[in-house]
Amino acid sequence: MSTDPILDCPFDQVPEGPKFIEAAMRWHFSPETGSPYWLERAKTLGFDPREDVRTFEDLRRFPNVANELRDVRVEDLIPRGYGPDADVVGVYESGGTTGRPKRVVLLRDWMERLTHRTEQDLQAKGYPESGHWLALVPTGPHIFGELVRWQAARRGGVHFTVDMDPRWVKRCIAEGRAEEAERYAEHLVDQCARILETQDVRVLVTTPPLLTRLARRNALVDLINAKIDAIGWGGAHMDPDTHYLLRTEVFPDVRLHGTYGSTMILGGLGERIVPPEQDIVIFDTFSPFITFSVVDPESGEPVRYGDRGQVVMHHVSKSFLLPNNLERDLATRVAAPPGQLGDSVADVGPLPTFENEQVIEGVY
Amino acid sequence: MDELIRLGALGTGGPYHSRSRLTITELTGTPVAELSLVPRLFVQRTMAALHEARTLPAHDRAAALARAGRLFATGVVDGITAEEYQHIVTRVSGMPITVVRAATEGIGRRAAEAYRTTRYARPQGAVDDWRDPLTRNGHAVWTRRGDVFAVHAAGNHPGVHTLWLEALALGYRVAVRPSRREPFTPHRLITALRESGFGDDHVVLLPTDYAVADDVIRDADLAMVYGGEEVVNKYGNDVRVLPQGPGRSKILLTGHDWESHLGTIVESVSAFGGTACVNATAVFVEGDPAPVAEAVAERLAAIPSLPPEDDRAVLPVQPVADAHAIEKYLLDHVNGATPVLGGDGVVDELGDGSAALRPAVFRVDRPDAPQTGIELAFPCVWFAPWSRADGIEPLRNTLVLTAITDDEGLVDRLVEDPSIRNVYLGDTPTYLMPPWVPHDGYLGEFLMRTKGVIRT
Structure with missing residues (x-):
């Protein structure tokens, strides 16, 4: 069986939704082209994706199999249609916040498609055409560092990095060693400072918690305002109050651009360009490859536009299929631009956790 | 509103x-x-x-x-x-x-x-x-x-x-x-x-x-x-x-005349709706605590359940669900203590979704019973027997201890104990906090220090 050309369509084309989904289902669930994992998993789905999944809405029929990616051999995730010499960029893992990490395989054709998309976005936002990048983001098994490396390479600048292991920070905090987490974070900022002090960096990519931490040092704030044209943030939530303060008070001379993504969708998407006075961060999707739905956490049904709900992410490409993955994020459901499948999302934040367990004993 | x-x-x-x-x-x-x-x-x-x-x-x-x-x-x-x-x-x-x-x-x-x-x-x-x-x-x-x-x-x-x-x-x-x-x-x-x-x-x-x-x-x-x-x-x-x-304020009562101190005990338990760290949560009685506990319970039981904005209100009020959570915590921790008041529950619904928390009085059979350390934000008090042989150990870890006793040697030890932050003597309620009396030490002791200055 040959590849349906719609799965390999030119980077500048947006494939038509239902046709694309049908082609993807044929690819991932045909014995000649599908991955060993999905072909085996299909036996217990209770439906035949090639027959029963034809539209975006039908993706909701899939169970959320993300948890199974903690144990699957990576070879079993590569569609057989790529043949024995699939061009693997790397294997990446989820953060490990909710247990053992989940693993995904990044293939070159997808990475090139995503990088092309991101490049268009950076151009639209007026990122500097030249100049160096500094990435203070999770590295190693985390896809964020790899994505930034590709973007920087595409732009031609030198890519400065700092090693970052967020799992160690989480472990320190979970084990009550907040002071150690604090020291580690300051160690990261120290390294970042040395690069900013000596190099002509024009783009800084980092996470919201680290951006807040950078803002503690007045000298760094001055350096960033003087040297940096654009700050790309991602990898964690940024609450709207922090966003406003960063934009208006801390880094008034720098453009701030958010990215929302996940290892499980093999990428991240830049925020929609809106006038600053709207004071909102909206993420459109990379339809039909990466799409979102915003649902009621209890019923799983879509919430109304403007209401808050839990984010469901879908990745459907030639290289990988992971539909219907319920993320631990809440967002406001926003109407997608014309032609985009699913929803856009705004004000992404964490699922609410109990602020503090109710303490009964004691008078305070 | x-x-x-x-x-x-x-x-x-x-x-x-x-x-x-x-x-x-x-x-x-x-x-x-x-x-x-x-x-x-x-x-x-x-x-x-x-x-x-x-x-x-x-x-x-x-x-x-x-x-x-x-x-x-x-x-x-x-x-x-x-x-x-x-x-x-x-x-x-x-x-x-x-x-x-x-x-x-x-x-x-x-x-x-x-x-x-x-x-x-x-x-x-x-x-x-x-x-x-x-x-x-x-x-x-x-x-x-x-x-x-x-x-x-x-x-x-x-x-x-x-x-x-x-x-x-x-x-x-x-x-x-x-x-x-x-x-x-x-x-x-x-x-x-x-x-x-x-x-x-x-x-x-x-x-x-x-x-x-x-x-x-x-x-x-x-x-x-x-x-x-x-x-x-x-x-x-x-x-x-x-x-x-935690306040864990306490009262120690020695001697035979407890009746003239009833008012002080009741007030120490129920002032401020029982919500303060200076409210007494345990009373240690030399001799039999039962009659004292019953007399205190009788007075506390007479307090009416009223909406908190009523000028006559004394008891604290909570949303019904919160009140039940507090009640459940209390009843889960009775653990063999003898109920004198409130043993069947303390929640008294006022009909608008809120409930008064009614006083609770329990007796434990030994001074080191762990219940004496339970401090809840309503009038709730544990009575325990105490004798001089028990010493000051059960009275320790206390913000305010009212000691009604003639035993000066005992008072010496209470005043010397570093875990008892205030000792009030005689018929003095635990909740008194005049500004010249330190509360948990003077705050100034923590905020300030002396610095040597010599001018030549």
Whole structure:
């Protein structure tokens, strides 16, 4: 069986939704082209994706199999249609916040498609055409560092990095060693400072918690305002109050651009360009490859536009299929631009956790 | 109330209304206010501005505190009169209105006296100013240990906000993280302080969620934190933090004449609706505690269940679900104690979604029974037998111990014990807190130190 050309369509084309989904289902669930994992998993789905999944809405029929990616051999995730010499960029893992990490395989054709998309976005936002990048983001098994490396390479600048292991920070905090987490974070900022002090960096990519931490040092704030044209943030939530303060008070001379993504969708998407006075961060999707739905956490049904709900992410490409993955994020459901499948999302934040367990004993 | 009160943070740039807000509901579940919650970035920038601010001269601080106290207690602050403020606090916290009124007056008075009361803590050998002629031959000067003081406040009683006024009087810049249960008092007080002469960068209100709370402490020089055992465990070893932990106030009754002290026992248990750290939670009786417990229970049982805004209300009121949670905690921890009052439950629904928490009295059979350490925010007391052979061990770890005894040797040991913070003798209720008597030591002991100055 040959590849349906719609799965390999030119980077500048947006494939038509239902046709694309049908082609993807044929690819991932045909014995000649599908991955060993999905072909085996299909036996217990209770439906035949090639027959029963034809539209975006039908993706909701899939169970959320993300948890199974903690144990699957990576070879079993590569569609057989790529043949024995699939061009693997790397294997990446989820953060490990909710247990053992989940693993995904990044293939070159997808990475090139995503990088092309991101490049268009950076151009639209007026990122500097030249100049160096500094990435203070999770590295190693985390896809964020790899994505930034590709973007920087595409732009031609030198890519400065700092090693970052967020799992160690989480472990320190979970084990009550907040002071150690604090020291580690300051160690990261120290390294970042040395690069900013000596190099002509024009783009800084980092996470919201680290951006807040950078803002503690007045000298760094001055350096960033003087040297940096654009700050790309991602990898964690940024609450709207922090966003406003960063934009208006801390880094008034720098453009701030958010990215929302996940290892499980093999990428991240830049925020929609809106006038600053709207004071909102909206993420459109990379339809039909990466799409979102915003649902009621209890019923799983879509919430109304403007209401808050839990984010469901879908990745459907030639290289990988992971539909219907319920993320631990809440967002406001926003109407997608014309032609985009699913929803856009705004004000992404964490699922609410109990602020503090109710303490009964004691008078305070 | 038709419109929600918007309680902003009070930052160094004035009131700040954030996008992230917490709805404050009154006892029936009706929303009454929205409290702005500020993020970590706001906290760290505000704390940095406090460090950079210049303190007012002592005279101006004392005068501004006095003005603010009057305004807080009697004036219109942020469009809200004192009476309206008191009504809101009562309807949100469930504390009896008479308690809130007395607390309002108390805050006004303590603000006026704040500078004077700091003097009690100053060592007799120390002077305030290096210019004092005494320093010519070498002398101690009383100086601040830092510049910025943070408070994780409690919401159990408005009076917790009297203590940190002394830090302002001593020249600290102060950041208060309010309790989500009752942010109205610190908001009103800080607004009044700002209208009375303190700058926006001298005293701030930083409502935050739990995750950011520690940042307020980290970025301060010194901090005071209210909470239970967990707070003491968390900060007990941090020399920068003064924990205000459990009160576990107690009464010791020796001798045969207990009847003439009934009033003091009942008042110590039920004053302030039983919500304060100075309320007695255990009574140790030499001899048989049963008749004393029954007599106390009889008086407590006569207290009516009333809405907290009723002038005759004495008991605290909570939303029904919260009241049941407290009741369940109590009944789960009875653990073999003999119920004298409230053994079948303490929740008395008022019919509007709220419930009064009725008094509870239990007897345990030995002085070291663990129940004597259970402190709940309503009138709830455990009676235990005690004999001289038991010694002072069961009486330890106590904020206020009222000892009704003629045994001077025993009193010596109680006064010497470092875990008993206050010893009141004779027919003295546990809840007395005159400003010249230290509460848990003088706050000034923590905020200040002596510095040697010699002029030649």
